[in-house]
Amino acid sequence: MSRPRPLAILGGTFDPVHHGHLRAAWEAAEALDAEVRLVPARTPPHRPPPVADASGRVALLRAALAGQDRLAIDTRELDRDGPSYTVDTLASLRADIGPDRSLVLLVGADAFAGLASWHLWRDLFAFAHVGVLTRPGTLHPPSGDLAAFIAGRRVERLHGPSGQVIDIAITPLDIAATAIRESFAAGGEPRFLMPTACFADEALLAPYRALGR
Ligand SMILES: Nc1ncnc2c1ncn2[C@@H]1O[C@H](COP(=O)(O)OP(=O)(O)OP(=O)(O)O)[C@@H](O)[C@H]1O
Numbered sequence: 342m343s344r345p346r347p348l349a350i351l352g353g354t355f356d357p358v359h360h361g362h363l364r365a366a367w368e369a370a371e372a373l374d375a376e377v378r379l380v381p382a383r384t385p386p387h388r389p390p391p392v393a394d395a396s397g398r399v400a401l402l403r404a405a406l407a408g409q410d411r412l413a414i415d416t417r418e419l420d421r422d423g424p425s426y427t428v429d430t431l432a433s434l435r436a437d438i439g440p441d442r443s444l445v446l447l448v449g450a451d452a453f454a455g456l457a458s459w460h461l462w463r464d465l466f467a468f469a470h471v472g473v474l475t476r477p478g479t480l481h482p483p484s485g486d487l488a489a490f491i492a493g494r495r496v497e498r499l500h501g502p503s504g505q506v507i508d509i510a511i512t513p514l515d516i517a518a519t520a521i522r523e524s525f526a527a528g529g530e531p532r533f534l535m536p537t538a539c540f541a542d543e544a545l546l547a548p549y550r551a552l553g554r
Pocket residue numbers: 351352353354355356360361362365447448449450451452474475476514515516517518519520
């Protein structure tokens with residue numbers, strides 16, 4: 342029997358989704374030959390509450406992903422109360438897919454540098470590999486406990502179900518949701534930083550446009 346493709350997830354606040362997220366997820370799917378799911382956080386643990394509620398952020402994600410089937414949405418974090426800890430998401434995914442399939446947590450290099458502040462961060466590696474998406478502007482390599490923990494785990498090709506770290510070089514797109522929210526707040530129109538389909542339903546953009554009022 343052929344080995345199942347790896348399952349990779351890109352968690353995020355997606356407030357709102359933009360081409361930086363989508364292109365990174367797409368290139369990771371190609372680089373790892375993986376099924377990739379975008380996992381919107383209901384209550385992101387390490388930041389102020391999002392501008393748009395979870396259902397609005399998911400609706401924009403659905404609009405963004407329409408017309409292709411390589412990237413999917415996994416809404417399991419919306420079903421949990423409390424902070425959307427990634428370790429809980431990985432445990433739940435691991436229970437779904439069984440012990441043998443490769444599971445990869447995709448994180449931008451900026452997020453990876455702060456991984457040691459995440460809830461039960463060492464346990465992430467018991468459930469999954471970590472795929473680090475290189476991102477412009479991130480110059481600092483991991484340090485301290487994280488650097489010590491991942492020493493010896495870095496690989497060029499993933500083996501087994503979990504526990505390794507791989508760099509995934511992606512086309513640098515210096516797009517951030519913060520800048521998109523700032524554009525809306527200034528009365529701008531951040532077209533072409535996010536998919537055109539996201540502009541089709543004004544109701545979905547209302548929370549962002551309201552930033553400018
Ligand atoms: N332009 C990008 N290129 C590569 N990875 C990205 C990019 N933007 C976001 N990511 C990664 O996608 C994940 C989810 O990001 P998130 O939803 O926080 O978007 P963001 O644009 O960084 O948002 P914000 O500006 O609100 O912090 C994180 O791992 C982040 O590092």
